[in-house]
Amino acid sequence: MYAASSREALEGARVELETILRGAAASSDDAVTAGTELLTVSDIVSNNRSLRIALADSSTAADDRAAIAKKVLTGKVSDTTAAVVASTAARAWSSDADLVEGLQQLGREALLQAAKNEGKADAVEDELFRLSRVIKGDNELEQALSDRTRTADDRLALLRKLIAGKVEPITERLAANAVATSEELPGDAIDELSQLAAASNGRKVAYVTSAGEMSSEQRNALAAKLTEIYASPVTLHVDIDPELLGGVVVRVGDERIDGSISGKLATMRRGLR
Incomplete structure (x- = not known):
């Protein structure tokens, strides 16, 4: 700050x-x-x-x-x-x-x-988000990318092996800078870049955790509702967690909306105590 x-x-x-x-x-x-x-x-x-x-x-x-x-x-x-x-x-x-x-x-x-x-803002934002999820989902990869006993060139070579030819050149430049310079874990640093990309497009980011895959209709409906709530276009970044049993959990900034079945069950349990 x-x-x-x-x-x-x-x-x-x-x-x-x-x-x-x-x-x-x-x-x-x-x-x-x-x-x-x-x-x-x-x-x-x-x-x-x-x-x-x-x-x-x-x-x-x-x-x-x-x-x-x-x-x-x-x-x-x-x-x-x-x-x-x-x-x-x-x-x-x-x-x-x-x-x-x-x-x-x-x-x-x-x-x-x-x-x-270049008309590639949406693609760069999406690629950064997906890359952050790939890294966060692979502990061995994230440790290798954040290992300061390895040279920066070594860590960047590992990153480029992962993404070369698969993402926009601007995505690669941004991700490489984050891996080389950030004190944060690479997945978190790249996730912050995806948020910056959304903000540069005048959008907020909603982190959505769903019990299963959401259809395009469900995504569009949720994005439209959140856009109405926050009076700003909203980008959805969706993760899957079957343990939710059903429904979704949405986080926008510091606000959290729990509409999952597991969340409702937890609320019920607390009410019965």
Whole structure:
């Protein structure tokens, strides 16, 4: 969770990035390049303590911090990326760690903007969700992807062996960044990306656990009802759990709606005590 000044800094940098990427001369390739480079820069800054501190040092004038960023990056990344990083460094961040996370967030959002430009936003969101479920459902795989005794290249090779040629390139870039840099378990980190993808499309995510497979009619009806409740389009991420016996359990944010048979039985048992 960002402190107030970092939230303001991120929002300002986000507006600038969006303005550039949605400009008349911008293309989907520009967004892909910016997103990929911002993730790389975030990783470089994270691993270079002196650079990280120099870019986030509030005792240094904003223009000087921007100049440092431009000096380091000019000729090594696109003009768009260099300008965004310089502008981001010039803002008031609560900590150098927040600056790093901010650059990473901007990179992810640029890639998701590219997916939207290409008409692939829904596919990327769905692929990230499914990948998170595959990883969470395989303890051996998740441990291997999160094992810090293995090199990042080794873990990324394992991930790419799993998804290469099976998902959109933007999905692969986002997932690779999460596996390489996140302190969370890979399944959770990639699940958060699927939520970010939904949010970028103006949608909320409903995590649905069903006793059995839901038909397309049932999914559509549930999505329509939740859209009505939350006054916002809702994406369903569905898992199957036969132990529910029947019905569904729905979680949206911190809210949980238990319409399962097992949940109703548990409520009845508590009422009989």
